[in-house]
Amino acid sequence: MVIIDSVTKKFGEQFVALQDISLTIDEGEFVAIIGPSGCGKTTLLRLVADLEKPTEGEITIEGHAPKEARRQHEIGLAFQRPALIDSRTALKNVEFTLEVAGLEGALDPKALLDSFGLGDFYNYYPHQLSGGMQQRVNIACACVHNPRLLLLDEPFGALDEMTRERMILWMRDIHLANPRTTLLITHSIEEAVLLADRIVVLSAKPGRISEIISIPRDGEIDRTSPTHVRHIAEVRKALHAVMGDE
Numbered sequence: 001m002v003i004i005d006s007v008t009k010k011f012g013e014q015f016v017a018l019q020d021i022s023l024t025i026d027e028g029e030f031v032a033i034i035g036p037s038g039c040g041k042t043t044l045l046r047l048v049a050d051l052e053k054p055t056e057g058e059i060t061i062e063g064h065a066p067k068e069a070r071r072q073h074e075i076g077l078a079f080q081r082p083a084l085i086d087s088r089t090a091l092k093n094v095e096f097t098l099e100v101a102g103l104e105g106a107l108d109p110k111a112l113l114d115s116f117g118l119g120d121f122y123n124y125y126p127h128q129l130s131g132g133m134q135q136r137v138n139i140a141c142a143c144v145h146n147p148r149l150l151l152l153d154e155p156f157g158a159l160d161e162m163t164r165e166r167m168i169l170w171m172r173d174i175h176l177a178n179p180r181t182t183l184l185i186t187h188s189i190e191e192a193v194l195l196a197d198r199i200v201v202l203s204a205k206p207g208r209i210s211e212i213i214s215i216p217r218d219g220e221i222d223r224t225s226p227t228h229v230r231h232i233a234e235v236r237k238a239l240h241a242v243m244g245d246e
């Protein structure tokens with residue numbers, strides 16, 4: 001469980017990037033954060049990841065401060081741009097992540113790559129992999145130490161539309177197979193609706209929680225179903241509202 005309790009983040013004396021954010025993410029829950037550019041989405045993720053410190057308020061991950069959670073390998077982090085080493089194969093990249101964490105031998109990178117549909121690509125170098133495959137290896141690097149919390153900052157943002165669609169469905173299957181607590185930053189309404197149990201809509205300047213929309217999971221994905229279309233419309237409306245369009 002992640003508890004974000006009354007968190008405010010200022011940059012300098014004047015600029016309030018996030019104001020009074022309170023959010024609890026349950027064990028195994030998938031939460032997406034969406035909002036206008038500059039509303040503080042990445043800052044929020046960086047606070048949870050211990051890459052920034054809150055100015056006020058507190059964050060705990062499984063009862064630990066982010067720094068301690070990181071030390072205990074409870075956090076996995078993946079950004080839009082895969083952070084892969086070009087001179088290492090897919091497998092060596094994942095193994096290297098374990099090495100850096102001091103966990104080599106403790107977990108099985110091959111089994112993880114297999115479960116990510118990359119069993120035939122262990123020995124491929126990043127440049128030999130498609131963009132979607134590179135991002136899957138990147139997310140494998142984020143997951144290989146079996147963190148309790150996965151933080152994803154626009155992981156599919158740089159992919160073409162068809163690859164992105166496939167990756168969303170892949171991510172959904174991965175999450176259903178192993179429901180890890182996940183916080184996803186995205187600009188895509190559909191990505192949020194297809195993946196998240198709850199969607200947090202942030203307003204900008206300062207970033208505040210404007211609305212939280214629950215998306216009940218009912219099994220099959222059908223983009224033409226009235227329920228799906230209604231959820232898309234609901235999130236779009238919430239976004240327009242924070243952008244001052246209505």
Ligand SMILES: Nc1ncnc2c1ncn2[C@@H]1O[C@H](COP(=O)(O)OP(=O)(O)OP(=O)(O)O)[C@@H](O)[C@H]1O
Pocket residue numbers: 011017035036037038039040041042043044
């Ligand atoms: N280290 C920093 N120093 C000063 N200002 C910062 C810093 N990091 C972020 N900001 C500012 O805080 C605000 C929120 O930035 P952040 O990157 O979190 O927004 P975002 O919602 O993720 O944006 P985008 O959707 O465009 O990626 C922005 O105005 C940004 O310029």
